[in-house]
Amino acid sequence: MKLYADRMPTAIRQLITDILVVVWVYLWIRVALWVHDTVLLLAVPGQKLESAGGGIADNLADAGGKVGRVPLVGDQLVKPFNGAADAARSLADAGHQQQELVDKLALILPLMAIAVPLALVLFLWLPLRLRWIRRASTALAVRDQPAGRDLLALRALASQPLSDLARLGPDIAQSWRAGDPAAVDALAELELKRLGLRKARAALRS
Template structure:
């Protein structure tokens, strides 16, 4: 999961680099618009013809502002794209964790919690042994005793303890607690 997050952050940063031309365009357009507006204002002070000469400068300044706005729009689009791609990269591994690993982990936690509670109860050893008899592979059971079911029915303490320990080990728990 850590690698997926780092990969998404790397992809986000990589896509954000595409916004550099937009920043330059915004800066250049804004600077040009300011300079043209200043020039138009200066020319507008010329007696008799000043008002007529400012119109082209005002139009050019407006066009430069449009270029700056295009740069801002490009940056906004790149920001949205970077975020969307980063989220898309995270969706699959996050889905695996949330819908694959997490339910299995929660199931194990319930089973291990129940087994740990049984371990400390007086009749818990017997229940864990019965659970081992019902769920463990036959090869493991016959390693405990050749007729493990008969030994369990007799209440043989060594067999019951071995079966309970086998079930606890299956869940990753120690039998000696």
């Protein structure tokens, strides 16, 4: 599997692009973690509310239990304490619900923050990178074979700009059809150059 080109300009461009993509993903992960931590800070008031409400409710319940033991009027005196304890428990429940909401936001917002950057990497950069790797690996596998050079030449005729083909001569296509080795090697070299790969060994010896 060929990961990087042989020719320096293409290889350097690929390396810089890969580094930038890694840095890009890392920075957005850091942003997502920062959003997560920041959102979690919103749960602090809910935690304090739940703790305070629960503590007040327990204290009022204890006080109500003691007051309820007063002879004759204990049942009447305990009702306000029970009502206040229920109100405190409601505050504690509200604090707990706020924490649950914050926990959900702390999960959803970071995912939203990182979704678009990761989508750009997965659906734009990665397919192009994998396509080059596949094409370069295939070209490497066939470039040193006569039939492989002919396939590379055919690929060049089919995909290279007409201006680049014209530089090889006005009769390059006819020469290729006639099986001219020089024309085949020139076209194969043009395709290899487009991929950033070195010449075939046979072409280097010639």
